[in-house]
Amino acid sequence: xSETRLxxxxxxxxxxxxxxxxxxKRAWRAGAATLLLDLAPTRDMDSLGGAWLLxxxxxxxxxxxxxxxxxxxxxxxxxxxxxxPALQMKPKKPPKPPGLxxxxxxxxxxxxxxxxxxxxxxxxxxxxxAVAPFEGRGFRFNAFMEEAHEMGVRAxxxxxxxxxxxxxxxxMLSAAQVAAFGMQIYVxxxxxxxxxxxxAAIMTAVVVSARTGAxxxxxxxxxxxxxxxxxxxxxGINVVQxxxxxxxxxxxxxxxxxxxxxxxxGVAGGALWGVLVLGFRPAVWYxxxxxxxxxxxxxxGMLKTFFFAIAIALIGCHNGLxxxxxxxxxxxxxxxxxxxxxxxxxxxxxxxxxxFYYWLE
Amino acid sequence: MDDIIIKxxxxxxxxxxxxxxxxxxxxxxxGEIFMIVGGSGxxxxxxxxxxxxxxxxxxxxxxxxxxxxxxMDADELAEMQHGIGIAFQSSGLFNSMTxxxxxxxxxxxxxxxxxxxxxDLVRFKLSLVGLAAAQHxxxxxxxxxxxxxxxxxxxxxxxxxxxxxxxxxxxxxxxMAAGLDDMILKLxxxxxxxxxxxxxxxxxxxxxxxxVLMLDKGEVLFCGTVEETKTSSIERVRQFFERRPDEFIxxxxxx
Numbered sequence: 001x002s003e004t005r006l007x008x009x010x011x012x013x014x015x016x017x018x019x020x021x022x023x024x025k026r027a028w029r030a031g032a033a034t035l036l037l038d039l040a041p042t043r044d045m046d047s048l049g050g051a052w053l054l055x056x057x058x059x060x061x062x063x064x065x066x067x068x069x070x071x072x073x074x075x076x077x078x079x080x081x082x083x084x085p086a087l088q089m090k091p092k093k094p095p096k097p098p099g100l101x102x103x104x105x106x107x108x109x110x111x112x113x114x115x116x117x118x119x120x121x122x123x124x125x126x127x128x129x130a131v132a133p134f135e136g137r138g139f140r141f142n143a144f145m146e147e148a149h150e151m152g153v154r155a156x157x158x159x160x161x162x163x164x165x166x167x168x169x170x171x172m173l174s175a176a177q178v179a180a181f182g183m184q185i186y187v188x189x190x191x192x193x194x195x196x197x198x199x200a201a202i203m204t205a206v207v208v209s210a211r212t213g214a215x216x217x218x219x220x221x222x223x224x225x226x227x228x229x230x231x232x233x234x235x236g237i238n239v240v241q242x243x244x245x246x247x248x249x250x251x252x253x254x255x256x257x258x259x260x261x262x263x264x265x266g267v268a269g270g271a272l273w274g275v276l277v278l279g280f281r282p283a284v285w286y287x288x289x290x291x292x293x294x295x296x297x298x299x300x301g302m303l304k305t306f307f308f309a310i311a312i313a314l315i316g317c318h319n320g321l322x323x324x325x326x327x328x329x330x331x332x333x334x335x336x337x338x339x340x341x342x343x344x345x346x347x348x349x350x351x352x353x354x355x356f357y358y359w360l361e
Numbered sequence: 362m363d364d365i366i367i368k369x370x371x372x373x374x375x376x377x378x379x380x381x382x383x384x385x386x387x388x389x390x391x392g393e394i395f396m397i398v399g400g401s402g403x404x405x406x407x408x409x410x411x412x413x414x415x416x417x418x419x420x421x422x423x424x425x426x427x428x429x430x431x432x433m434d435a436d437e438l439a440e441m442q443h444g445i446g447i448a449f450q451s452s453g454l455f456n457s458m459t460x461x462x463x464x465x466x467x468x469x470x471x472x473x474x475x476x477x478x479x480x481d482l483v484r485f486k487l488s489l490v491g492l493a494a495a496q497h498x499x500x501x502x503x504x505x506x507x508x509x510x511x512x513x514x515x516x517x518x519x520x521x522x523x524x525x526x527x528x529x530x531x532x533x534x535x536x537m538a539a540g541l542d543d544m545i546l547k548l549x550x551x552x553x554x555x556x557x558x559x560x561x562x563x564x565x566x567x568x569x570x571x572x573v574l575m576l577d578k579g580e581v582l583f584c585g586t587v588e589e590t591k592t593s594s595i596e597r598v599r600q601f602f603e604r605r606p607d608e609f610i611x612x613x614x615x616x
Contacts, residue, residue, distance in 0.1 A: 051482035326456030
């Protein structure tokens with residue numbers, strides 16, 4: 001076994017530390033299995049010098065070599081005591097990202113686990129919203145009203161504006177397509193049917209998920225991070241009853257109302273284009289629109305919104321409650337909630353489209 | 362080099378209409394552990410925020426190495442702040458980075474540290490606060506005391522000549538708190554750093570403080586060594602250091 005003895009400089013700083021590192025390098029190139037550092041001459045050491053010392057020890061241990069030191073004096077004894085654990089251990093590599101197979105199984109396990117949690121939340125919410133109030137276990141009516149105001153009344157302007165603009169866009173688009181056939185009056189039908197069946201519900205739900213879904217996730221995630229959720233639990237208050245139920249109930253009530261307003265503003269947007277640009281008399285456009293308005297279409301569009309409301313509220317709460325870590329976790333979970341919201345909206349919509357346009361035709 | 366590192370003269374500060382600091386003056390000597398104490402809400406943390414330039418005073422002077430922090434522009438202030446270290450009450454670690462990355466951040470951002478040496482310097486600093494094994498953990502995985510020490514490691518990342526530490530031992534058990542005080546004493550000796558510490562732990566003061574500044578209702582009540590507190594002529598100072606309650610609380614408890 002070969003041992004190489006190095007003598008430390010009197011002042012261990014950046015320059016002398018680098019020198020010492022070069023000497024050490026030469027030593028292990030020459031095949032030294034053990035480095036013995038004689039610290040007897042050293043009187044003083046600064047941070048960069050200490051860092052070089054750690055670098056020598058670390059590189060030595062990475063080569064499965066030994067690093068020892070001896071003879072340190074009073075002046076740097078404190079340093080050596082504090083550095084001892086770091087000098088003794090092999091520097092750890094940052095943990096590696098998992099491989100392909102591991103990450104696949106991890107994903108699967110995580111997905112199943114998360115799905116279970118989500119189902120649990122659904123069942124709890126169902127109980128605390130639809131059953132518990134009738135058993136006399138309470139419903140936070142004031143919170144429900146506050147949420148309904150925040151989610152509904154304060155969203156009216158943006159929902160109406162977005163639907164109005166979408167109505168305009170659809171009118172422009174379709175009028176240009178059918179102009180060659182002289183069938184521009186049917187744009188009124190298209191807009192009425194389109195908004196009643198799909199567009200009002202989807203557009204409104206997207207606006208609401210970006211607005212309310214994100215807010216729910218961020219609020220609950222922040223509460224969780226700051227241990228407010230634990231505080232609730234510690235008081236013996238059910239988190240689902242206290243936080244989730246008022247939000248779900250409020251959104252179920254409020255979203256259909258918003259969609260109704262969205263429907264009216266979308267049709268109004270189309271009418272604006274039809275009357276001002278396509279040049280129809282208002283009464284003609286009005287009659288044509290009414291002729292295309294079927295209750296069944298409107299009801300079909302409305303039915304979806306209840307499912308949208310439940311999805312947006314529950315996904316927001318679910319992601320909020322799953323948060324880990326601090327501020328970054330809150331951001332991640334909020335993003336995730338909105339992405340999942342919009343994905344779920346489309347999924348629900350596809351199911352409804354399949355039922356109403358395929359099986360029930 | 363000048364012996365005085367900080368000299369505060371007639372510092373007045375407001376939160377809106379409310380006057381928090383009312384004519385505070387004191388000096389901090391180079392290389393000492395200077396503790397700022399006082400009851401809750403007396404303006405300790407506010408004073409600290411003014412010292413490190415996070416807040417601007419209404420009037421008064423804060424001389425740091427003979428330049429006034431109160432009138433610096435943004436660039437000068439940043440320059441000054443690069444030369445000091447601040448450890449916050451709730452540690453202020455970035456949650457999205459590992460402990461090691463947190464400590465490396467000042468080195469990489471403005472430290473001019475040789476890139477090959479950053480990792481070892483990080484391990485050196487973490488060793489000084491006894492966290493060598495925690496380099497790759499996330500702040501969320503640390504206990505309260507470890508987080509405080511990690512915050513301290515980040516504060517001393519670039520060997521600042523001055524470190525501000527807000528409530529080092531708040532929320533720690535006595536052993537951990539004593540360990541932290543011991544660590545501060547060692548760091549002061551090893552790196553010859555000046556520490557300005559806000560605290561209300563009497564034990565820390567007795568163990569580590571060179572000099573103490575006591576604030577009360579935004580005014581300086583006392584400034585001197587720990588020994589001098591025992592013989593102070595001011596009743597309130599002796600009351601604080603002998604840990605006696607106010608009269609009305611005692612009576613309130615009896616009735």
